[in-house]
Amino acid sequence: MPLAIGSYEKLGVLTDGADLLNLAWTQDERDLLGADVMTVVAQELTAEVAEALPYTGDYMVKDPYGEGVLGPVVADFFGRPGWSASVTCGAGVGPLLHDLSLLAAGATVEVLTDVYPDHPHWVARAGGRCVPFGAGPPGDIVLLERPALADDRFAGLDAVRELCTDTAERGAVVLIDESNANYCPAGFSAANLAAEVSNLIVVRGLSKAYGLGGVRLGYCVSSAALTGAVRGVVAPLGASSLSLRIGRRVLGLGDVTSGLRARIAANKPYVRDLLTAAGLPEPVAAADGLPYVIFPEKPQVVVESLLSRGIQGKVQPVWSARTGALVAVGRLSVPLAAHRLAELESRLDRTATP
Known part of the structure; x- marks a missing residue:
């Protein structure tokens, strides 16, 4: 049974690049916290x-x-x-x-x-x-x-x-x-x-x-x-x-994530609409609070389709509580920074803003 860390092995660089918007993981969270943790x-x-x-x-x-x-x-x-x-x-x-x-x-x-x-x-x-x-x-x-x-x-x-x-x-x-x-x-x-x-x-x-x-x-x-x-x-x-x-x-800073939560709540449904309008299978919003949308069906096909547009998602292994077996889902992190959301819009040929 592979470990979750293995889902990153086949990815290239894990940051954004000139030809890639990396949404395999969330990398624009800290600026939305109520304190500068760094x-x-x-x-x-x-x-x-x-x-x-x-x-x-x-x-x-x-x-x-x-x-x-x-x-x-x-x-x-x-x-x-x-x-x-x-x-x-x-x-x-x-x-x-x-x-x-x-x-x-x-x-x-x-x-x-x-x-x-x-x-x-x-x-x-x-x-x-x-x-x-x-x-x-x-x-x-x-x-x-x-x-x-x-x-x-x-x-x-x-x-x-x-x-x-x-x-x-x-x-x-x-x-x-x-x-x-x-x-x-x-x-x-x-x-x-x-x-x-x-x-x-x-x-x-x-x-x-x-x-x-x-x-x-x-x-x-x-x-x-x-x-x-x-x-x-x-x-x-x-x-x-x-x-x-x-x-x-x-x-000791206490709960500093209220601003982050608000941005996730605002951007997640908009990103779902962007993806659906771009012709991808309708994604499922992850649980409240989580900055992800997921694709339970044909995850590899979805991730490859996104990659062809310069958008990096990931195929995430999951132990299924329904079947008791290892399954895979496609996962895309919701861009939170305004410039990264605009980049997603551009790559999906959309220009509207939330």
């Missing part, structure tokens, strides 16, 4: 040097999971200071999901929504198995993404709370990949339930929306009862001390 990062790096590199030289063996540094600011980010939930840090969402797959060794993971194929791949490598939810005997772990690519059944916290309550009765753990939830308000996150229920693990990072994937920092918010289980599989010292310093400052 300036914030630069300030932290400057302070690190001015203070004689305290974090760079600190091995942090007394805080191996980063909870001492990041835990309080994560609690404040969700407006829940002093909560009983635990925070466990790692080198990004992907590595954390890799480690958490060890919870499924010899166990069954029920998958509720379509997910990136990485975690199911690692579950299989650990000796577990992934099955569509309800396709057999109840599983030991329930996996879902929030927001899912095109599935809003668990968009509300009441639905997640009910899921946790129901699965707790049979001793199952609910594992939620919220790497895309940076596109949503802080109140959207299932992390807000972690101190209320006993069987929840929520994984988040700084890549989406913030554009800070290179910082390599992800964090799990989990119910206190699961702290031992999470830290039994997540490698200690996975997040660098310097990344924790930067992450603490960035999350």
Whole structure:
């Protein structure tokens, strides 16, 4: 089973060029945030040097999971200071999901929504198995993404709370990949339930929306009862001390994505209309907040058609919660900057503006 990172292998350069508008991923988000996060990062790096590199030289063996540094600011980010939930840090969402797959060794993971194929791949490598939810005997772990690519059944916290309550009765753990939830308000996150229920693990990072994937920092918010289980599989010292310093400052800014959310909401339906008017199969809007349109049918044909017009999309592998097999969808990131939207219009022979 290929990993999601493989979907980039056949792409050329990953930035715009004279002959290419690259919409394989979103690269115009940061200017729409309520704070200049790159300036914030630069300030932290400057302070690190001015203070004689305290974090760079600190091995942090007394805080191996980063909870001492990041835990309080994560609690404040969700407006829940002093909560009983635990925070466990790692080198990004992907590595954390890799480690958490060890919870499924010899166990069954029920998958509720379509997910990136990485975690199911690692579950299989650990000796577990992934099955569509309800396709057999109840599983030991329930996996879902929030927001899912095109599935809003668990968009509300009441639905997640009910899921946790129901699965707790049979001793199952609910594992939620919220790497895309940076596109949503802080109140959207299932992390807000972690101190209320006993069987929840929520994984988040700084890549989406913030554009800070290179910082390599992800964090799990989990119910206190699961702290031992999470830290039994997540490698200690996975997040660098310097990344924790930067992450603490960035999350300390609070919710800075409201402007980004507004632009995504404005541009996404317009881009769908552009694509349809250009003769492409009608795209499906990804879930609320996500800056994507997707093509479930004939994704390779669609991506090749776009590329012939100088527009780079991508064929994204997905583990299907309906079939329990790997499928592919075409994905196009919605251009957010005005000049990139105008470039898309030009390449699709349209001149209107939203």
